[in-house]
Amino acid sequence: MPPDPLQLSAVELVHAVRSGDLTAVACTEAFLARIERTNGVLNAFLAVDREGALARAAEIDARRRSGKPLGPLAGLPVGVKDALCTADLPTTCASKMLAGYRPPYDAEVVARLRHADAVIVGKTNMDEFAMGGSNENSAFGPVANPWDTSRAPGGSSGGSAACVAADMAPVAIGSDTGGSIRQPAGLCGITGLKPTYGRVSRRGLVAFASSLDQIGPMARSAADCALVLEAIAGHDPGDSTSLRDEVPSYTRALDKPLTGLRIGRVPEHFAAGLDPEVARGVDEAFAVFRQLGATVHDVRLPHAHHGIPTYYLIAPCEASSNLARYDGAHYGHRAEPGKGHRAEPTNGHRADSGKERDGAAAFESPLVEMYCRSRAEGFGPEVKRRIMLGTYALSAGYYDAYYAKALRVRRLIRQDYLDAFQTVDLIGGPVSATAAFPLGEKTGDPLAMYLVDMYTVTANLAGIGGISFPCGFTAGGLPIGFQLQGPALAESLLLNATDRFQSLTDWHRRRPPLAV
Amino acid sequence: MAAAPSPADVAAPGSFTTIIGLEVHVQLQTATKLFCGCPTTFGAPPNTQVCPTCLGLPGSLPVMNRHAFDLAVRAALALDCTIAPFTKWDRKNYFYPDLPKGYQISQFDLPFSSDGFLEVVDPKGAFSRRVGIIRVHLEEDAGKSMHDEAAGTADSRIDLNRAGTPLCEIVTQPDLRSPQEARAWLNELKLLLVYLGVSDCNMQEGSLRVDANVNLHIPRPDGSVAKTPIVEIKNMNSFRSVERALAYEAARQWEEWQATGRELGSAPKQTRGWDDPAGVTRGQRHKEESSDYRYFPEPDLVPVRVSADDLARARAAMGVPPAGLRRMLAERWGISAYDADVLVNQGRELVAYFEELAGLVGEGKVASNWMQQDVLRTLNERGGTIDAFPVRPAALADIIGRIAAGDFDTSRGREIFAEVLASGRTVADVVASLGIAAVDDDALDALCRELVAANPKIVADVQGGKEQAAAGLIGQAKKKNPNVNPGKVRAKCLEIIRGL
Amino acid sequence: MSSASPSLSRQDVAKVALLSRLALSERELDHLTGELSKIVGFVSQLADVDTSAVEPLAHPLDAQNVFRDDVVTPSLARESVLRSAPRHDGESFLVPAVLGETGAA
Numbered sequence A: 001m002p003p004d005p006l007q008l009s010a011v012e013l014v015h016a017v018r019s020g021d022l023t024a025v026a027c028t029e030a031f032l033a034r035i036e037r038t039n040g041v042l043n044a045f046l047a048v049d050r051e052g053a054l055a056r057a058a059e060i061d062a063r064r065r066s067g068k069p070l071g072p073l074a075g076l077p078v079g080v081k082d083a084l085c086t087a088d089l090p091t092t093c094a095s096k097m098l099a100g101y102r103p104p105y106d107a108e109v110v111a112r113l114r115h116a117d118a119v120i121v122g123k124t125n126m127d128e129f130a131m132g133g134s135n136e137n138s139a140f141g142p143v144a145n146p147w148d149t150s151r152a153p154g155g156s157s158g159g160s161a162a163c164v165a166a167d168m169a170p171v172a173i174g175s176d177t178g179g180s181i182r183q184p185a186g187l188c189g190i191t192g193l194k195p196t197y198g199r200v201s202r203r204g205l206v207a208f209a210s211s212l213d214q215i216g217p218m219a220r221s222a223a224d225c226a227l228v229l230e231a232i233a234g235h236d237p238g239d240s241t242s243l244r245d246e247v248p249s250y251t252r253a254l255d256k257p258l259t260g261l262r263i264g265r266v267p268e269h270f271a272a273g274l275d276p277e278v279a280r281g282v283d284e285a286f287a288v289f290r291q292l293g294a295t296v297h298d299v300r301l302p303h304a305h306h307g308i309p310t311y312y313l314i315a316p317c318e319a320s321s322n323l324a325r326y327d328g329a330h331y332g333h334r335a336e337p338g339k340g341h342r343a344e345p346t347n348g349h350r351a352d353s354g355k356e357r358d359g360a361a362a363f364e365s366p367l368v369e370m371y372c373r374s375r376a377e378g379f380g381p382e383v384k385r386r387i388m389l390g391t392y393a394l395s396a397g398y399y400d401a402y403y404a405k406a407l408r409v410r411r412l413i414r415q416d417y418l419d420a421f422q423t424v425d426l427i428g429g430p431v432s433a434t435a436a437f438p439l440g441e442k443t444g445d446p447l448a449m450y451l452v453d454m455y456t457v458t459a460n461l462a463g464i465g466g467i468s469f470p471c472g473f474t475a476g477g478l479p480i481g482f483q484l485q486g487p488a489l490a491e492s493l494l495l496n497a498t499d500r501f502q503s504l505t506d507w508h509r510r511r512p513p514l515a516v
Numbered sequence B: 001m002a003a004a005p006s007p008a009d010v011a012a013p014g015s016f017t018t019i020i021g022l023e024v025h026v027q028l029q030t031a032t033k034l035f036c037g038c039p040t041t042f043g044a045p046p047n048t049q050v051c052p053t054c055l056g057l058p059g060s061l062p063v064m065n066r067h068a069f070d071l072a073v074r075a076a077l078a079l080d081c082t083i084a085p086f087t088k089w090d091r092k093n094y095f096y097p098d099l100p101k102g103y104q105i106s107q108f109d110l111p112f113s114s115d116g117f118l119e120v121v122d123p124k125g126a127f128s129r130r131v132g133i134i135r136v137h138l139e140e141d142a143g144k145s146m147h148d149e150a151a152g153t154a155d156s157r158i159d160l161n162r163a164g165t166p167l168c169e170i171v172t173q174p175d176l177r178s179p180q181e182a183r184a185w186l187n188e189l190k191l192l193l194v195y196l197g198v199s200d201c202n203m204q205e206g207s208l209r210v211d212a213n214v215n216l217h218i219p220r221p222d223g224s225v226a227k228t229p230i231v232e233i234k235n236m237n238s239f240r241s242v243e244r245a246l247a248y249e250a251a252r253q254w255e256e257w258q259a260t261g262r263e264l265g266s267a268p269k270q271t272r273g274w275d276d277p278a279g280v281t282r283g284q285r286h287k288e289e290s291s292d293y294r295y296f297p298e299p300d301l302v303p304v305r306v307s308a309d310d311l312a313r314a315r316a317a318m319g320v321p322p323a324g325l326r327r328m329l330a331e332r333w334g335i336s337a338y339d340a341d342v343l344v345n346q347g348r349e350l351v352a353y354f355e356e357l358a359g360l361v362g363e364g365k366v367a368s369n370w371m372q373q374d375v376l377r378t379l380n381e382r383g384g385t386i387d388a389f390p391v392r393p394a395a396l397a398d399i400i401g402r403i404a405a406g407d408f409d410t411s412r413g414r415e416i417f418a419e420v421l422a423s424g425r426t427v428a429d430v431v432a433s434l435g436i437a438a439v440d441d442d443a444l445d446a447l448c449r450e451l452v453a454a455n456p457k458i459v460a461d462v463q464g465g466k467e468q469a470a471a472g473l474i475g476q477a478k479k480k481n482p483n484v485n486p487g488k489v490r491a492k493c494l495e496i497i498r499g500l
Numbered sequence C: 001m002s003s004a005s006p007s008l009s010r011q012d013v014a015k016v017a018l019l020s021r022l023a024l025s026e027r028e029l030d031h032l033t034g035e036l037s038k039i040v041g042f043v044s045q046l047a048d049v050d051t052s053a054v055e056p057l058a059h060p061l062d063a064q065n066v067f068r069d070d071v072v073t074p075s076l077a078r079e080s081v082l083r084s085a086p087r088h089d090g091e092s093f094l095v096p097a098v099l100g101e102t103g104a105a
C-alpha cells in the first residue's frame, strides 16, 4: 500500500516518487484534497491550480515510467507566495491593484522549481505587497494560524507558513524583506530560511524593498528546506544583484556534528518585551545546542535596537519607488472615470483656480486624476502608509535626515555582525517577542505591528542569512520559534545546525490540531 | 572651467552678450536597450520591442548593457572628461505614462564622467570657442506618448518601444556666445559622436535631442552687468531650429528686459517651447512639485568601477577625433586648414578615401582639389555614401596620374572620370574606347610642322616676342587630333618656330 | 534633524499624497497626518545615533561591474503586452490625455 503523502517529508516524497512507490499524481491529489478541505478555514491559498498541477504530475509520472531522468524535486507539491510571477497563474501580491493580473513570464525561482520537476499547486496568501507581519493586510482576507484559527500566522509570508503547517503542501516559497519568512515560520511552527542577500534570484519577485528582499524555502524541517534551496539558489545573469558564488550541496552537509560550533547569544534579546514563555523556549534551545557539542557565548550587537527605525525608513523609501509603477497606465487597476472618489473632496489636488465641477474635486489633469484615484482605490491602508512615509523621507529637504541617516546606521548594524562573527559562528535567539497573536490585536496600531520584526530586520539590513524553526510550545499550545543567523553565505551551516537540532527534538514533527 | 572672456565676448554699451548652455541627449548606437535585450531599431510598430524589463512589469530587473557603457565612456573621453573611478545609478522618480516604472534610471550625484570640453573653430576664423562640459552621464530613455487631437479622442497613445534605450546626457557650461556658435558647436559634437561610432545623431529619429539654456548679459553705464532670467528652450528638432530659437529668444529677452528690467533671480527658471513654423518660443506650464525627483541609489544595479586599464583600452579603441584628424591631414598632406575641415566634416569614410587617393597620387593638394571639385560635388548630386562611390581611389589616382604624365589634360580627365562613374568600367577601358591614345612623337612632330607652315601670322607674332600667340596653334591641333597633349603641342611648336 | 519629534502638518501630508499620486479623502488625510507624525517621530530616534564617521550603506552587496552583452533577445508578443492594459487600441496603451503635462527628460 502506498504511503500517505501528507505524512512524508519532502525528502521522502521525492524519493517515493522517483522510486515509483508513489505517483506524482497521487501525491498531488492528496495535497489538493487537503487544500480543498482546509483552505476555507485558513485562506492560505489565493489561487489553486488543480488542473495544471495534476497535468504536471501526470507528465512527471509518464517520464518516470519511460525511464527518463527526473529532477531533484520530482513530484513535490509546492505553494508559491503570490509575490512571485507565474505565467500560468494570476499574480496579485494580495492587492486589489493586481487582482487578476497575469504576468507574461515566470519568476526565475518558479522556472527553477519547474525545471526541478516540482509541482506548483497554487499561490499563497500574503500581506499586500509583502508589507505586514500578520497577513491581515491581504486585500483578499487574512490567513488564520493553523494552531489557533483566531490568531494570525504572522507575515508577510503567512499563507506559505500556514499551508506548510497545515499540510496543504510539504514545502512553500516565501520572501523575506524584514522577517517575512522567519517570523511566520516561527508563529506557525515550521522551518523557514532567509538566505544571504543575492543567493536566490529576485527576478520575477514583485519588489517591495529591492536591497532587502530575498526569496527562501519554508518547510517542516531543515532537511526539506535544504532540498528546495539547492534547487532554487544560484547565479542568475538576469539579476544584477545575484551572487556568483557556487552553490554547495546543502543536503549533503546536514549531518555534520556541531562539536566546537560557537553560537552567540545576545543578552539584549532577553530584555523587557520578550515574552517569558518565549524566553524560556529559546533558552532551552541553547541547552539543546550545548548538548549537541556547541558552545554558547554572549555577543554584543550594539546597534541592533536601531533596526526597526532604520528598516522603516529604508524599506518604505525603496517601496515608494518600487510601487510607483502601479499607476493604472499599463496594467493593474485603473479607476473608472467619474466614479468612486470623485464625489469626495480631495486634498491638495485642486488646480490652482480651485474650481470644482459637479462638486467633484478638480485634479490638474485627467491623467493626474486617473493616477491618484487608481492608486487610492488599488492600494490598502498599510501600503499607502508606507508609500507616503517613503515619499516623505526621500523628498527635498528630508533625504539626509531620514534616508541617508538610515543608510549610515545600516552600516553600523552590518559592522556589528561582522565584528560578532569574528568570535562566533552563528548567532541564536528569538524570532519574535511573542507567540502568535490574536487576529485584529495590532491592526489599529501600525507601530506595534512594526515591532514584530525587531529580531529579524537586522539580518536583512546586513544582507546575511537567518533560519527560524520551532523550539517549543507555549502553555496555550502555540509554537515558539528560534532563530539562527549566520555570516554571508553560511546557509550550509544554518541548515546543518538546524537539522542537528531537529535530530534531537521533535517540535517540528508536531501537527496542529486543526479541525476540518 | 570657462576661460576669462575675450574682449569680443564683452558687449558694447547699448547691446548685450548672449549666454548659452546646452543639454544634449544622444541615443547610443547599441543593438539592444540599456537594461534589457530588446532591439533599439527605429520605426518598429508600436509596442513590439518591449519585454518585462522595459515595460516595468512587476518583478522585472535591469542588467546593464556593457556596450552602452563602453560607448558612453568613449564619448566622455573624446570630450576630454575625467572618468570617475566609481560610478553608480540612481532612480529619478516621477509619474508619466511614457515612464512605465514611475522612475527613470539615471545618474545623480556620481555621474561616470565630468569636467571636459569640446572646442569649435570656425574654419573661416569667425570664432573659436572652447565649451566646457559639466558632466556626461548614462541613463535610459522614456517611451513616446502621442496625442491625436484630430481623432477627437480624449486619450493619449503610449508606445514603449523607445523606453529603456541608452542615452548619454551631455551638459555644457554656459560658454557659447551666439546662436551661430551654438549651431556650429552642435555640428562639431555630432561629427565627433558619429566619428566615434557613439551615436548616429539622427535628429529626425530623435537620436539627438537638444535643450538650450539662454540669458543675456547687459552692461550698464556704471560698469555693472544686468543678467536676464534664464530660459530653457525645448522642442527644437534641428540644429537650424536651435540657431533660430536662440536668436529669437535673445531678441525676446532683450525686449522684455527693456520693458520690465527683470533680472535673474526674480523669477524661477522658465521653460519655453520652440514653435518652428511660427518661429517663436512659447511659455510652457510649469509644475512646481514635479521637480522633487526624490533621487536615491538604484538598488537593482551594482556600481561600476573603471580601472586605469579599462581607460587605456577605451582610449585605444577610440580612434582619432575630428579635430585631431584635421590637424593630421593638414600636416601630412600639406593641405590648408579649410580644406582639411571640408574633408573631415564629411566623415571618417571620406577621409579614408582621401588618404588612399593622396597616397597613390603622392600629392595632397591635387588629391584634395579632386575630392572637393569632383568627388564631393558628384556625391552631393547623386547621393549615397563614399563607400559605395563607383570611382574608387585607385581609378581616380590613375586618371590624375595620366594627366600628370601628359597623356591628356584635366578637362579630358574629367570626361574620363564622368565616364568611369557612369559606366563602371576601368580607366584604361574608357581611355581606349574614347580613342585616347597617346600621340607618338613622330606624329606630333609632323602635325606641328604642318600647323607652323599653315600659320605664318602666328609664327611672326611668336618671333616678335608674343609667345602666347602659340595658343592659336594648340586649338587647331586639338581639332585635328583631340588626343594631343596641349602642353606638348605648345612646346613642339615653339621649338620648330625657334629653329626656323 | 533634532531628536525632538517632528510632526507633519496636514498640508505636508497633502503634498506628499500628491507626490505619491494618492487621492485621499479629508478623513483619510486627517487620519494619516496623525499616523505619519507618530511614525516619523519614531524613526527620528535615529538622530541620536552618532554616524559622523560612517558612510551610508545603500546596499548589502559589495559586487560591482555586472554587465550583459549587447545581444538581442526576443521581445514579447504585442498581444501579451497589451493583454493586461486597462485600455488599449490593439497597438498602444491608452491613457487620459497627457496634454498640458510636462514630462521630465
Ligand SMILES: [Zn+2]
Pocket (backbone or CB within 6 Å): B033, B036, B037, B038, B049, B050, B051, B052, B053, B054, B055, B164
Ligand atoms: Zn525590453
